[in-house]
Amino acid sequence: MPTRPVVIVPTYNERDNLSALVSALMRIDGLRVVIVDDNSPDGTGDEADRLAAASSGRVSTLRRTGVRGLGRSYIDGMSAALRTGATHVCQMDADFSHDPAELPRLLEAGATADLVIGSRYVPGGQLHNWPAHRVALSTFANWYVRGITRLPVRDCTSGFRCWTRELLARLPLDRIVSEGYAFLVEMVWEARAAGGRIVEVPITFVERREGQSKMSGRVIAESVLLPWRLAVRPSRRP
Numbered sequence: 001m002p003t004r005p006v007v008i009v010p011t012y013n014e015r016d017n018l019s020a021l022v023s024a025l026m027r028i029d030g031l032r033v034v035i036v037d038d039n040s041p042d043g044t045g046d047e048a049d050r051l052a053a054a055s056s057g058r059v060s061t062l063r064r065t066g067v068r069g070l071g072r073s074y075i076d077g078m079s080a081a082l083r084t085g086a087t088h089v090c091q092m093d094a095d096f097s098h099d100p101a102e103l104p105r106l107l108e109a110g111a112t113a114d115l116v117i118g119s120r121y122v123p124g125g126q127l128h129n130w131p132a133h134r135v136a137l138s139t140f141a142n143w144y145v146r147g148i149t150r151l152p153v154r155d156c157t158s159g160f161r162c163w164t165r166e167l168l169a170r171l172p173l174d175r176i177v178s179e180g181y182a183f184l185v186e187m188v189w190e191a192r193a194a195g196g197r198i199v200e201v202p203i204t205f206v207e208r209r210e211g212q213s214k215m216s217g218r219v220i221a222e223s224v225l226l227p228w229r230l231a232v233r234p235s236r237r238p
């Protein structure tokens with residue numbers, strides 16, 4: 001069966017990154033792109049629609065209204081990708097922290113794993129130009145999550161991933177509780193609970209190109225609580 005990869009790109013105020021990102025993604029054979037915009041005040045949604053109209057069907061947009069959230073955006077995008085027959089569902093940030101040129105390597109690894117995580121913290125993984133306080137926060141977050149949940153993954157908070165349809169379709173997407181970045185950890189936990197084969201491949205993560213970070217106190221508080229919720233959640237593994 002031929003592979004039909006789709007990449008989900010969640011956006012909030014990423015207008016200045018989007019066109020270059022989509023051009024780079026269009027160079028990957030057969031890849032479709034779903035941009036999930038959360039009613040960005042900077043007009044990212046209109047830019048996404050413009051790119052979709054010029055893409056001969058390879059780019060589509062999902063314009064969300066109502067409550068904004070990274071988790072909700074991913075769930076909407078993933079559900080749409082599964083509905084339209086994706087064999088592999090990838091996810092990446094819009095800000096060039098994740099290099100589109102590294103996506104084919106994740107897809108290749110997806111031939112033999114159910115969840116491929118583009119990882120900053122396995123041998124060969126790198127961080128470029130990230131300020132020390134971000135490195136510290138990310139390192140602490142992964143240590144904290146691993147300590148509480150016992151997940152055997154070095155980079156639980158990476159948003160550069162590739163899922164097989166088989167695993168993603170088995171996960172209880174309607175029962176995911178996280179709204180912000182904690183969503184990334186919760187999904188790794190669910191992947192493991194479902195018995196998925198998880199591998200990490202090294203990536204080079206770079207500081208965002210344009211725009212501003214959306215990290216907030218509320219998002220961090222949710223991430224502090226989530227591992228404890230997971231630690232007491234019954235594993236749904238059959």
Ligand SMILES: Nc1nc2c(ncn2[C@@H]2O[C@H](COP(=O)(O)OP(=O)(O)OP(=O)(O)O)[C@@H](O)[C@H]2O)c(=O)[nH]1
Pocket residue numbers: 009010011012013014036037038068069070073092093094095097159207208212213214215
């Ligand atoms: N749809 C949607 N996308 C979001 C939301 N919050 C963040 N994003 C997108 O998710 C991706 C990751 O967010 P970033 O702001 O880059 O988060 P980060 O990588 O932790 O922070 P910086 O790189 O320092 O800015 C980017 O493509 C954002 O535009 C949201 O509430 N809704």
Ligand SMILES: [Mg+2]
Pocket residue numbers: 093095097208
């Ligand atoms: Mg970023």
